[in-house]
Amino acid sequence: MREAYLNIDMKRFDVVIIGAGLAGLQCAKLLSQKGAKILLVDRKTDLAKGIHTTGIFVRKTLEDFDFPEGTLGKPIKNVTLYSPKLKEIRLESEKEEFRVGKMGLIYDEFLQDAVAEGVRFARGTSYKNAEMKDGETIVNLEKKGEAYSVIAKVLIGADGANSRVAKDLKLDENKEWIVGYEEVFHSKTSDKEPRLHCFLDAKLAPGYLAWIADDGEEIHVGVGGYAADFNPREALKCFRQKTENVFDFNELELAETRGGRIPVGGVLRKIANENGILIGDAAGAVSPLTAGGLDPAMRLSKYAAEIVWERLQSENPKILLNYSGELFRARFVSRLWMRKIIKTFTNQRLLELGFAFLRGRIGQKFAKHVFFGRGSFPDIESRQSTVISYQKSEI
Numbered sequence: 001m002r003e004a005y006l007n008i009d010m011k012r013f014d015v016v017i018i019g020a021g022l023a024g025l026q027c028a029k030l031l032s033q034k035g036a037k038i039l040l041v042d043r044k045t046d047l048a049k050g051i052h053t054t055g056i057f058v059r060k061t062l063e064d065f066d067f068p069e070g071t072l073g074k075p076i077k078n079v080t081l082y083s084p085k086l087k088e089i090r091l092e093s094e095k096e097e098f099r100v101g102k103m104g105l106i107y108d109e110f111l112q113d114a115v116a117e118g119v120r121f122a123r124g125t126s127y128k129n130a131e132m133k134d135g136e137t138i139v140n141l142e143k144k145g146e147a148y149s150v151i152a153k154v155l156i157g158a159d160g161a162n163s164r165v166a167k168d169l170k171l172d173e174n175k176e177w178i179v180g181y182e183e184v185f186h187s188k189t190s191d192k193e194p195r196l197h198c199f200l201d202a203k204l205a206p207g208y209l210a211w212i213a214d215d216g217e218e219i220h221v222g223v224g225g226y227a228a229d230f231n232p233r234e235a236l237k238c239f240r241q242k243t244e245n246v247f248d249f250n251e252l253e254l255a256e257t258r259g260g261r262i263p264v265g266g267v268l269r270k271i272a273n274e275n276g277i278l279i280g281d282a283a284g285a286v287s288p289l290t291a292g293g294l295d296p297a298m299r300l301s302k303y304a305a306e307i308v309w310e311r312l313q314s315e316n317p318k319i320l321l322n323y324s325g326e327l328f329r330a331r332f333v334s335r336l337w338m339r340k341i342i343k344t345f346t347n348q349r350l351l352e353l354g355f356a357f358l359r360g361r362i363g364q365k366f367a368k369h370v371f372f373g374r375g376s377f378p379d380i381e382s383r384q385s386t387v388i389s390y391q392k393s394e395i
């Protein structure tokens with residue numbers, strides 16, 4: 001590792017955030033609104049390229065956060081759930097339950113807002129490593145083969161499921177994930193009723209789901225499952241063959257493919273030390289049951305911004321220790337158990353049996369709760385967290 005020594009020419013920031021996904025952008029915007037001097041770093045030159053998420057936002061996120069006009073697809077009220085033998089359960093809701101985000105636009109708009117608040121954005125810049133020195137953190141970066149360093153009071157890892165910042169800060173790292181892979185098509189007919197189709201299939205989506213999210217504008221066709229048990233690209237091909245009698249893919253125009261890891265082990269325990277914190281996927285902030293990470297990315301970033309701001313105001317680095325994954329894990333116990341149970345459904349017959357249960361009265365209630373429940377990542381006020389570990393005498 002190249003040693004960087006504190007150098008008076010190095011630029012100093014209150015906060016350096018690695019990763020301009022939803023978590024990093026949201027945190028950068030909120031912290032700069034409070035007055036912090038922020039450097040946001042992403043290896044991408046264009047945030048609208050190389051998107052890895054389907055971008056389905058749930059009702060509670062849409063109710064609690066503002067999205068710029070024109071960045072969301074049409075509302076989706078209904079879900080069809082399919083068994084391995086393509087038996088159906090149709091779940092109908094009165095409410096607008098989901099909307100597929102036009103993620104390229106969302107990232108660009110969020111970035112513009114953050115830059116307007118004063119955030120400096122280093123695009124096309126890779127995070128290499130960090131060194132803790134004299135109570136500050138030297139963050140080593142590289143742009144087009146040129147290495148340079150900056151100094152941060154707080155380093156924030158928003159660098160996704162396989163976080164390098166987590167490693168360098170010696171914080172917890174994600175150990176359990178599923179992989180998702182999808183094709184995105186532009187719809188040629190916009191008169192179809194928007195609907196989310198979810199398929200249970202132990203071979204094509206082991207431990208998770210295959211999906212077709214069709215809001216009449218974009219159609220996302222994807223598979224997700226434990227990486228050790230399937231080949232996502234092959235599975236997607238087979239999934240399209242399996243559903244070709246139900247959906248005519250030939251009429252559609254392929255726009256892009258997306259894919260990546262989704263951590264499903266629950267929020268990590270140790271997500272902060274005196275030098276920095278983790279947010280979003282880097283912190284494991286994804287629902288272990290639904291594998292939804294967009295709502296947690298928004299909410300955890302909001303909470304993180306409050307704690308980091310407190311730390312900047314007081315100049316006491318120990319305040320960051322209040323930001324603990326333990327605050328959230330208790331709320332995920334049932335979802336972690338559900339994940340363990342889902343993992344045991346390793347063959348089609350078992351899944352077909354499970355599906356038969358879902359068709360019953362209690363099963364349908366349960367399915368509606370999973371798809372339409374108002375559950376979200378817990379909101380925690382920064383004041384609540386001060387019951388944990390922070391003692392002024394330690395300063």
Ligand SMILES: Cc1cc2nc3c(=O)[nH]c(=O)nc-3n(C[C@H](O)[C@H](O)[C@H](O)COP(=O)(O)OP(=O)(O)OC[C@H]3O[C@@H](n4cnc5c(N)ncnc54)[C@H](O)[C@@H]3O)c2cc1C
Pocket residue numbers: 018019020021022023024041042043044052053054055056057125126127128158159160161164179180181182258259260261262279280281282285286291292293294295297
């Ligand atoms: C196929 C798929 C479909 C999904 N669908 C949904 C869905 O429909 N709804 C939902 O709620 N969740 C979904 N998820 C999960 C959700 O997308 C993630 O939880 C969420 O996007 C995480 O946001 P993030 O900002 O933490 O991380 P990311 O979006 O991964 O952002 C990390 C950023 O860090 C940058 N970066 C990484 N390393 C470095 C480095 N060394 N130097 C500089 N920059 C770096 C990357 O370029 C990236 O921009 C899906 C995930 C996948 C893989």
